[in-house]
Amino acid sequence: MASGRMTEAKTIGLSGGPSGIGSGIGSGGSEGLLYLTDEQLRRGAEAMFFAYRAFTADPDRILENYAYGRAHHRAIHFINRQPGLNVNALLALLGVTKQSLNRVLRTLIEDGLVEQRVGRRDKRERHLHLTEKGAALERDLSDAQRARMRSAYRQAGPAAVLGFRQVLEAMMDPDLRRFYNEGREGQP
Amino acid sequence: MASGRMTEAKTIGLSGGPSGIGSGIGSGGSEGLLYLTDEQLRRGAEAMFFAYRAFTADPDRILENYAYGRAHHRAIHFINRQPGLNVNALLALLGVTKQSLNRVLRTLIEDGLVEQRVGRRDKRERHLHLTEKGAALERDLSDAQRARMRSAYRQAGPAAVLGFRQVLEAMMDPDLRRFYNEGREGQP
DNA sequence: AATAATATGTCAGTCATGTTGACTTTCCAA
DNA sequence: TTGGAAAGTCAACATGACTGACATATTATT
Numbered sequence A, B: 001m002a003s004g005r006m007t008e009a010k011t012i013g014l015s016g017g018p019s020g021i022g023s024g025i026g027s028g029g030s031e032g033l034l035y036l037t038d039e040q041l042r043r044g045a046e047a048m049f050f051a052y053r054a055f056t057a058d059p060d061r062i063l064e065n066y067a068y069g070r071a072h073h074r075a076i077h078f079i080n081r082q083p084g085l086n087v088n089a090l091l092a093l094l095g096v097t098k099q100s101l102n103r104v105l106r107t108l109i110e111d112g113l114v115e116q117r118v119g120r121r122d123k124r125e126r127h128l129h130l131t132e133k134g135a136a137l138e139r140d141l142s143d144a145q146r147a148r149m150r151s152a153y154r155q156a157g158p159a160a161v162l163g164f165r166q167v168l169e170a171m172m173d174p175d176l177r178r179f180y181n182e183g184r185e186g187q188p
Numbered sequence C: 001a002a003t004a005a006t007a008t009g010t011c012a013g014t015c016a017t018g019t020t021g022a023c024t025t026t027c028c029a030a
Numbered sequence D: 001t002t003g004g005a006a007a008g009t010c011a012a013c014a015t016g017a018c019t020g021a022c023a024t025a026t027t028a029t030t
Helices: A038-063 A068-083 A085-095 A098-110 A132-156 A157-172 A174-180 B038-063 B068-083 B087-094 B096-109 B132-156 B158-171 B174-180
Strands: A114-118 A127-130 B115-117 B125-130
Touching: A038 A068, A038 A132, A038 B068, A038 B158, A038 B174, A068 A085, A068 A098, A068 A114, A068 A127, A068 A132, A068 B038, A068 B158, A085 A098, A085 A174, A085 B174, A098 A114, A114 B174, A127 A132, A127 B174, A132 A157, A132 B038, A132 B132, A132 B158, A157 B038, A174 B038, A174 B096, B038 B068, B038 B132, B068 B087, B068 B096, B068 B115, B068 B125, B068 B132, B087 B096, B087 B125, B096 B115, B125 B132, B132 B158
Parallel strands: none
Antiparallel strands: A114 A127, B115 B125
């Protein structure tokens, strides 16, 4: 029982009217910059919120059947993406403390989803790998997540997808953007 | 002290090499659907994760100075967006239980950021409004968030922004998409 | 060889935010 | 007048963050 989402929670059904907050933009000139108005940006933020919720909902549902949560999913994702990475690297990607990661990692190792290998060059390091069992869960989770992504990509089309990724990339912290783009400088 | 993020947490500094997971796509024909490969979709998911983290980081930093967290931000956002909405409507937008919302809402009301007005037609309903103080915090928070969004939008350009929003919209749950689009069927 | 620094792991305590379940009060509507 | 809806509350609990302190290997430096 990891999450246990949405049982008492209400489903939608609004009532009120519109609001009208949006206003001018700081940086002068009217050269077709309507997409930069406060209102447009507020809408973008709201879209991020709603989309992210949907984006995490499918894997969360799967995780409920295990004793795992979103934190486990993230760890599994990055270990799958970069097999053999060490704990510090994973820590940096996840942006949490080692105490927090440790709890997650311990259960994954105990349950035989993740394997630690002592570093050859530096024996202090533990290199992380998914076991076959771990890889199986990873596939389950990312299949579920990809299903929604694929459907959204299809609906929006390749040009939109390109823009989607450009904006997301521009939003990231530079260090993470670097990691995100690792080994594929060519493709946009 | 709401969040208290990033003090012990590490900064980036990776080591390992690339992985190479991506594979074929389920749905046959090679009609320029390279953007739908598993690897591309995995990358999209990762981009969502990194971008969302950056997206919430700025308001989180502001919230640290108050006794508030992200949950308060979300409540304030929607009350600002749709002044006068009732508790049930807010519940549906946030997707949490009323007990969970209540805790947040109570502190916001006690601290004088949110005002409840008894419904005129239905006196059971409480319509929620931001006070001047609440509106001030909302501006602070959304200014911070918008700064990053604006910068990302500028870097990516109007065409990318259009695509960005199309993909996010396609990812949302239908009910929330309806709310998201409320009162602006015209504009894309 | 001794010492410092690094990588990892762990214990203990706290906090924010989510959850269930049970129950009350107020009020609308059939 | 009675049933149900909207709101609010109490209590208990889970998860995943956090801090601080400390232990153990192992590598790097002096």
